[in-house]
Amino acid sequence: MKKRKTFRDILAALLVIFIALQFVRPSIPQQPVTSDIQAPPEVKAILRRACYDCHSNETKLRWFDQISPASWRVAEHIKSGRAVLNFSEWDKIAAPDRAGKLWESVNQAIAGAMPLKDYETIHREAHITEKDLIILKDYLNATVKDHPGDTAKQNAAKQQYQNWIDGKMNSAQLPKTLNGITYMPDYKNWQAISTTDRFDNGTMRVIFGNDIAVKAVHDGKINPWPDGTIFAKVAWDQLENKDGNVTTGAFKQIEYMIKDSRKYADTHGWGFARFKTPQLIPYGKTATFTSECVGCHKPVADRDFVFTSPLKN
Known part of the structure; x- marks a missing residue:
């Protein structure tokens, strides 16, 4: 009986802590979309599905993204993702560097480094398939400008x-x-x-x-x-x-x-x-x-x- 009461007390304490955490949520700034990458519909569809939540100002938070302490991790993903590459501020990237940014992004996907594994585990729609990679590679090949002879x-x-x-x-x-x-x-x-x-x-x-x-x-x-x-x-x-x-x-x-x-x-x-x-x-x-x-x-x-x-x- 005493053990059962102790177990209930622990559960009650954990529940109180969990509820209290819901009042401590990180701020995710709502920033304007100043520009966007121009790409074929099939390419944009992949980028929006797999990248935009963390790499744009068009983040779509699911209900489970807003539950603390998970929300702290989500906020960190978005903050660091936007700092590295923000498709909603494409105009802030120098034109000669845009192909390089895309190249880095696709190569990280090929290496399995992006999307981040803990993010992809919860957001299964963000998974980049082999077919997706072929589409992205073909698009990159088509956008590469001729270099000096x-x-x-x-x-x-x-x-x-x-x-x-x-x-x-x-x-x-x-x-x-x-x-x-x-x-x-x-x-x-x-x-x-x-x-x-x-x-x-x-x-x-x-x-x-x-x-x-x-x-x-x-x-x-x-x-x-x-x-x-x-x-x-x-x-x-x-x-x-x-x-x-x-x-x-x-x-x-x-x-x-x-x-x-x-x-x-x-x-x-x-x-x-x-x-x-x-x-x-x-x-x-x-x-x-x-x-x-x-x-x-x-x-x-x-x-x-x-x-x-x-x-x-």
Whole structure:
């Protein structure tokens, strides 16, 4: 009898707490739709079904989305989703960057990183099927603009190389991003651990890893990656000759990810940096640019925020 009374008391206490939580709900700002992506109906249907709840200002909350504490998680999804990509503010994305945003989105879907698994489990309609992916890929392929011909890219690469020979690209002081990360030229001596290409902007990329990263790959200890791991993702123009052979062209940019659980605790243990053009111009107008990086990598939080899958020998 005493045990039964204790059980009822616990249930009553939990019920009171649950009811009290319903009065503590996060605010989800209602923002205007300033513009929208222009796409074929079949593409828009997929985006609205699978993406718009978190990546637009047209969020549709179900009754179960508004029950605390689940509502706190939903609000966080929407806040971070809009920060990374908001289809309702498409006009705020520079025209040359729109294809890249779509490319990133589709590739995250292909990798299974989006929609987020805990969201998709409850919102089954958000699931992206193989048929959906084919539609999205075909749309991306159709929207990719022609890039400069091989001759123009080859000339750009030759001119860049000549500038390096002439010393015009040398700098007495290594550039530094606003969050304090200095350009590391030694990446050229690191081992390549993966590659990727970007058909949306005609570039190819090689991901290099320092000794700690390479050892982690060898030992199979990459989730989480050990402190001291550094990745350098280098992008070049992609050149293809008449025989179909692909080589690197002019340098475009380099991105770093540095693992230090304590130093970069606010960004999930990773320091982010990007240097653009041969002049190595640091990316970001303020030190908060790292929030953009974290937002992009958040879908792979279960892989220690790393998209790269090391190539196996």
